[in-house]
Amino acid sequence: xxxxxxxxxxxxxxxxxxxxxxxxxxxxxxxxxxxxxxxxxxxxxxxxxxxxxxxxxxxxxxxxxxxxxxxxxxxxxxxxxxxxxxxxxxxxxxxxxxxxxxxxxxxxxxxxxxxxxxxxxxxxxxxxxxxxxxxxxxxxxxxxxxxxxxxxxxxxxxxxxxxxxxxxxxxxxxxxxxxxxxxxxxxxxxxxxxxxxxxxxxxxxxxxxxxxxxxxxxxxxxxxxxxxxxxxxxxxxxxxxxxxxxxxxxxxxxxxxxxxxxxxxxxxxxxxxxxxxxxxxxxxxxxxxxxxxxxxxxxxxxxxxxxxxxxxxxxxxxxxxxxxxxxxxxxxxxxxxxxxxxxxxxxxxxxxxxxxxxxxxxxxxxxxxxxxxxxxxxxxxxxxxxxxxxxxxxxxxxxxxxxxxxxxxxxxxxxxxx
Amino acid sequence: xxxxxxxxxxxxxxxxxxxxxxxxxxxxxxxxxxxxxxxxxxxxxxxxxxxxxxxxxxxxxxxxxxxxxxxxxxxxxxxxxxxxxxxxxxxxxxxxxxxxxxxxxxxxxxxxxxxxxxxxxxxxxxxxxxxxxxxxxxxxxxxxxxxxxxxxxxxxxxxxxxxxxxxxxxxxxxxxxxxxxxxxxxxxxxxxxxxxxxxxxxxxxxxxxxxxxxxxxxxxxxxxxxxxxxxxxxxxxxxxxxxxxxxxxxxxxxxxxxxxxxxxxxxxxxxxxxxxxxxxxxxxxxxxxxxxxxxxxxxxxxxxxxxxxxxxxxxxxxxxxxxxxxxxxxxxxxxxxxxxxxxxxxxxxxxxxxxxxxxxxxxxxxxxxxxxxxxxxxxxxx
Numbered sequence: 001x002x003x004x005x006x007x008x009x010x011x012x013x014x015x016x017x018x019x020x021x022x023x024x025x026x027x028x029x030x031x032x033x034x035x036x037x038x039x040x041x042x043x044x045x046x047x048x049x050x051x052x053x054x055x056x057x058x059x060x061x062x063x064x065x066x067x068x069x070x071x072x073x074x075x076x077x078x079x080x081x082x083x084x085x086x087x088x089x090x091x092x093x094x095x096x097x098x099x100x101x102x103x104x105x106x107x108x109x110x111x112x113x114x115x116x117x118x119x120x121x122x123x124x125x126x127x128x129x130x131x132x133x134x135x136x137x138x139x140x141x142x143x144x145x146x147x148x149x150x151x152x153x154x155x156x157x158x159x160x161x162x163x164x165x166x167x168x169x170x171x172x173x174x175x176x177x178x179x180x181x182x183x184x185x186x187x188x189x190x191x192x193x194x195x196x197x198x199x200x201x202x203x204x205x206x207x208x209x210x211x212x213x214x215x216x217x218x219x220x221x222x223x224x225x226x227x228x229x230x231x232x233x234x235x236x237x238x239x240x241x242x243x244x245x246x247x248x249x250x251x252x253x254x255x256x257x258x259x260x261x262x263x264x265x266x267x268x269x270x271x272x273x274x275x276x277x278x279x280x281x282x283x284x285x286x287x288x289x290x291x292x293x294x295x296x297x298x299x300x301x302x303x304x305x306x307x308x309x310x311x312x313x314x315x316x317x318x319x320x321x322x323x324x325x326x327x328x329x330x331x332x333x334x335x336x337x338x339x340x341x342x343x344x345x346x347x348x349x350x351x352x353x354x355x356x357x358x359x360x361x362x363x364x365x366x367x368x369x370x371x372x373x374x375x376x377x378x379x380x381x382x383x384x385x386x387x388x389x390x391x392x393x394x395x396x397x398x399x400x401x402x403x404x405x406x407x408x409x410x411x412x413x414x415x416x417x418x
Numbered sequence: 419x420x421x422x423x424x425x426x427x428x429x430x431x432x433x434x435x436x437x438x439x440x441x442x443x444x445x446x447x448x449x450x451x452x453x454x455x456x457x458x459x460x461x462x463x464x465x466x467x468x469x470x471x472x473x474x475x476x477x478x479x480x481x482x483x484x485x486x487x488x489x490x491x492x493x494x495x496x497x498x499x500x501x502x503x504x505x506x507x508x509x510x511x512x513x514x515x516x517x518x519x520x521x522x523x524x525x526x527x528x529x530x531x532x533x534x535x536x537x538x539x540x541x542x543x544x545x546x547x548x549x550x551x552x553x554x555x556x557x558x559x560x561x562x563x564x565x566x567x568x569x570x571x572x573x574x575x576x577x578x579x580x581x582x583x584x585x586x587x588x589x590x591x592x593x594x595x596x597x598x599x600x601x602x603x604x605x606x607x608x609x610x611x612x613x614x615x616x617x618x619x620x621x622x623x624x625x626x627x628x629x630x631x632x633x634x635x636x637x638x639x640x641x642x643x644x645x646x647x648x649x650x651x652x653x654x655x656x657x658x659x660x661x662x663x664x665x666x667x668x669x670x671x672x673x674x675x676x677x678x679x680x681x682x683x684x685x686x687x688x689x690x691x692x693x694x695x696x697x698x699x700x701x702x703x704x705x706x707x708x709x710x711x712x713x714x715x716x717x718x719x720x721x722x723x724x725x726x727x728x729x730x731x732x733x734x735x736x737x738x739x740x741x742x743x744x745x746x747x748x749x750x751x752x753x754x755x756x757x758x759x760x761x762x763x764x765x766x767x768x769x770x771x772x773x774x775x776x777x778x779x780x781x782x783x784x785x786x787x788x789x790x791x792x793x794x795x796x797x798x799x800x
Contacts, residue, residue, distance in 0.1 A: 027651070028652060028675050031653060134696040136695065143696050154715075
């Protein structure tokens with residue numbers, strides 16, 4: 001979209017203000033009409049002890065802990081609002097009291113946001129994206145370029161950091177099928193944003209693809225919003241999410257079809273129907289089992305892939321670990337990667353839950369502060385041990401099995417590389 | 419098992435693959451060894467421009483002949499290399515530069531090039547978005563037959579055509595050593611196999627000196643990291659490549675709409691530095707928006723680095739070595755390897771196959787550096 005003569009504006013995340021002209025843009029951006037020559041300005045710059053990339057549960061906790069240990073922290077997030085995925089999580093959390101069980105994600109986000117905003121040691125850079133890792137021979141610190149949006153314009157900020165914590169989360173997986181680019185096909189994250197953050201109905205008649213926790217919870221939230229959920233299809237032979245979420249859906253009359261997947265979408269400029277198909281034991285489509293379902297919305301809740309591109313660019317050692325969701329950085333017990341001073345926390349170090357992401361963030365925050373030399377090592381190390389045992393107890397249950405395997409593999413690779 | 423090849427080519431960039439093609443066409447049995455993938459070095463990271471406006475006669479001649487070959491190349495190789503001719507617009511900033519341009523244009527015209535001086539008022543007829551005051555321009559030169567092509571597609575087209583003629587191309591194969599017998603190349607050892615041969619072509623780009631060292635030859639080339647960026651897509655508006663020797667900038671609009679260009683950073687140093695620099699972002703955006711202010715709010719999409727293999731006179735080192743028989747130099751292109759590749763590769767193939775050495779080839783041998791006077795190429799950007 002074009003806003004106030006500026007092309008390629010991502011209007012889905014840009015706040016709307018008074019007196020703006022918003023125009024649609026087809027494929028190419030047209031050249032900006034205004035061609036006056038303004039004198040170039042030098043990029044803004046800042047230097048910090050700990051740069052935290054991503055203001056979701058892991059990043060927020062990391063910021064709080066690092067700042068508590070006297071480190072000067074910069075927290076960068078591409079959205080206008082802090083909290084990451086928490087702000088769309090209107091459901092209550094499971095787990096122990098300590099880890100906010102019984103509290104809704106959106107409430108946790110609000111509390112963390114207030115703590116972060118009140119802390120003088122934390123500087124915030126919202127609506128900003130860390131776009132790359134760069135060489136700067138004039139400094140021993142890590143140098144990053146950050147694209148900072150102000151209104152609909154953007155500028156580059158040079159950020160130099162002694163240590164960095166990547167808490168950028170994950171990207172939603174997409175499926176390949178004819179029609180997957182039509183309006184009406186959403187990722188579950190987008191559906192949650194529309195409903196739970198903006199209060200906008202994504203459609204009226206939904207086919208949900210994926211019966212993991214996200215698929216089940218979002219289906220229930222769609223029902224709560226008065227939207228018809230036709231059915232949930234799941235390619236695996238079993239339901240991946242918690243039984244309690246599945247049971248809730250079934251009580252409302254929404255069937256869950258395992259060993260079923262989406263084959264294609266019918267419609268020319270928007271979703272009019274979807275064709276689902278049954279799968280055999282080898283996950284192959286069974287010919288003749290196709291069924292056409294009338295719907296205007298298809299929601300894909302088919303897993304997440306850790307966002308690791310900046311880590312790759314920094315030369316951090318990485319491995320593909322299926323249980324972690326793909327290519328992830330290996331790290332030590334305190335979340336430090338193979339590049340000293342570079343830490344990870346949350347989904348980008350293996351797909352898991354918000355509750356574990358928060359503890360990983362706490363560990364990374366303290367560990368990074370220790371690395372900067374801003375804190376007393378003994379006291380901080382005790383804190384690390386407390387967080388580590390909390391993390392272990394959270395992962396001890398049956399639903400912690402996958403991340404437990406993922407983290408064991410990360411540990412094995414880590415030791416092999418020492 | 420000991421294999422044999424008439425010629426072993428080290429380096430699977432555009433020149434290595436092109437030489438493989440022309441040699442195969444001349445009936446020779448060729449093996450190419452590339453330690454990474456085809457086009458993984460300078461070829462795949464280059465700005466893709468093809469220019470004939472040079473200050474030295476050798477480069478101009480090679481470039482004119484290369485353009486004639488580029489014009490036919492898609493048909494000859496049977497694959498589209500996306501060659502198009504939108505011209506090169508060279509911006510001049512001082513009277514001194516204008517005088518040099520006039521000299522160059524005169525020389526280039528004697529070689530048959532369609533090139534002309536352009537007044538300040540005519541610049542926007544060729545590229546509308548340029549700010550002549552911002553660029554501090556006093557004039558320009560324009561050659562409409564300059565252009566660009568897709569370096570990956572060109573390299574792959576050469577490689578596929580060479581393979582069809584029987585060439586063996588081995589990617590992900592590292593050359594470990596080259597054996598000689600009585601100052602004559604005899605064998606190439608790789609991490610996978612050994613090949614007996616009487617000819618080795620060093621087309622390893624920035625890593626050429628490591629190959630030359632294997633036979634005891636020292637070459638004066640130095641690797642320099644160069645950076646390129648691509649912006650978001652904009653409506654296709656101009657076809658010419660815009661360059662300035664004073665500012666070192668070059669940029670053009672790709673058929674897909676992205677503006678692609680580069681500029682040297684002030685604190686440039688030789689070495690295998692791989693990371694992009696923050697200095698480049700600052701320098702490139704300052705200069706680019708001075709040239710084309712409309713780009714002010716356009717985001718950069720990608721930024722990558724590659725190496726120029728730079729010689730003391732910014733001209734390539736070509737031909738058989740005078741001390742080690744059978745060792746053929748094909749490196750030191752100083753940022754111009756892609757655009758010169760068709761003609762250079764064909765000449766080297768003809769030399770190896772038929773002992774035919776053109777006068778241009780003679781003048782670009784390594785031993786030219788033993789002379790006191792070397793003709794320095796002035797027209798360098800990036």
